[in-house]
Amino acid sequence: MKLYHNPMSTCSQKVRLVFAEKQLDFESVILDLQGGAQFESGYLELNPQAVVPTLVHQSQVITESTLINEYLEDCYPEPSLLPTTAIERYQLRAFCKEVDDRLHPACGVITYAIGARPGLLKKPEAELTSLIAQIPDEEKRRHRAMVIKDGVHAPIFKTALAQYLQVLNFAEARLTVTPFIAGHQLSLADYALTPYVLRLEHLAMGVVMTRYPALAAWYQLIQQRDSYQRAINDWLPKAAVAGFIAAGEAVASEIQFPKITGHPPMT
Numbered sequence: 001m002k003l004y005h006n007p008m009s010t011c012s013q014k015v016r017l018v019f020a021e022k023q024l025d026f027e028s029v030i031l032d033l034q035g036g037a038q039f040e041s042g043y044l045e046l047n048p049q050a051v052v053p054t055l056v057h058q059s060q061v062i063t064e065s066t067l068i069n070e071y072l073e074d075c076y077p078e079p080s081l082l083p084t085t086a087i088e089r090y091q092l093r094a095f096c097k098e099v100d101d102r103l104h105p106a107c108g109v110i111t112y113a114i115g116a117r118p119g120l121l122k123k124p125e126a127e128l129t130s131l132i133a134q135i136p137d138e139e140k141r142r143h144r145a146m147v148i149k150d151g152v153h154a155p156i157f158k159t160a161l162a163q164y165l166q167v168l169n170f171a172e173a174r175l176t177v178t179p180f181i182a183g184h185q186l187s188l189a190d191y192a193l194t195p196y197v198l199r200l201e202h203l204a205m206g207v208v209m210t211r212y213p214a215l216a217a218w219y220q221l222i223q224q225r226d227s228y229q230r231a232i233n234d235w236l237p238k239a240a241v242a243g244f245i246a247a248g249e250a251v252a253s254e255i256q257f258p259k260i261t262g263h264p265p266m267t
């Protein structure tokens with residue numbers, strides 16, 4: 001299996017966690033996302049959305065991190081990361097849908113407003129404009145331009161932060177009832193969430209975790225797993241992490257965490 005990914009990318013981390021949990025190896029192809037490797041024509045043929053990860057297995061191209069994880073589960077069912085009951089499987093998929101539809105786009109806005117912004121602003125203007133112009137999705141392209149220009153002061157930042165916290169509220173509600181997101185066993189849903197809790201740390205926003213005691217306790221347990229070590233820590237480039245944290249610390253006093261009550265209607 002060949003995995004096109006990036007060490008810092010949340011969606012790549014989520015897939016690497018499943019690879020590690022199932023003790024599967026892959027041939028690694030790392031894409032430099034800040035340098036625009038995702039827009040090269042050869043890669044666009046594999047992934048027309050110009051995003052990582054992409055898995056190539058037995059000459060088949062598999063994209064979308066949630067679907068890659070489901071595919072790995074189908075190909076390598078042991079150890080199982082799918083709950084056994086229909087309702088828990090529904091809860092798993094409902095949660096992954098929230099991650100894909102709401103948490104991940106919000107994370108993109110926040111990450112580019114804080115962590116990726118200083119590096120991108122060092123690029124010549126024409127190169128930066130061209131990088132943004134190549135993003136296939138119109139809304140994402142617009143949001144990317146706004147946050148690179150105005151950082152945490154772009155109005156979309158506030159909306160994204162509220163959306164991020166709302167999905168964390170959802171996770172907290174689930175983890176208050178069961179030890180894992182979709183019931184009593186670790187599942188794909190837990191690994192769908194893990195990178196987004198880590199991202200808060202990497203943007204020096206970890207303070208907000210005091211609002212989520214059940215999530216914080218769950219995250220501690222996840223971090224102790226061998227899979228976390230192999231899928232996350234072993235891959236993280238120290239300099240990139242330090243750069244993100246420094247960028248987060250530089251704007252920390254300008255960020256107000258909105259008070260969010262409730263969470264999306266799915267339970």
Ligand SMILES: N[C@@H](CCC(=O)N[C@@H](CS)C(=O)NCC(=O)O)C(=O)O
Nearest residue numbers: 009010011033051052053064065066
């Ligand atoms: N829905 C996709 C989203 C993938 C995605 O947004 N990947 C990010 C990294 S986490 C990326 O490649 N970003 C590059 C860019 O936006 O230019 C998935 O789950 O695989």
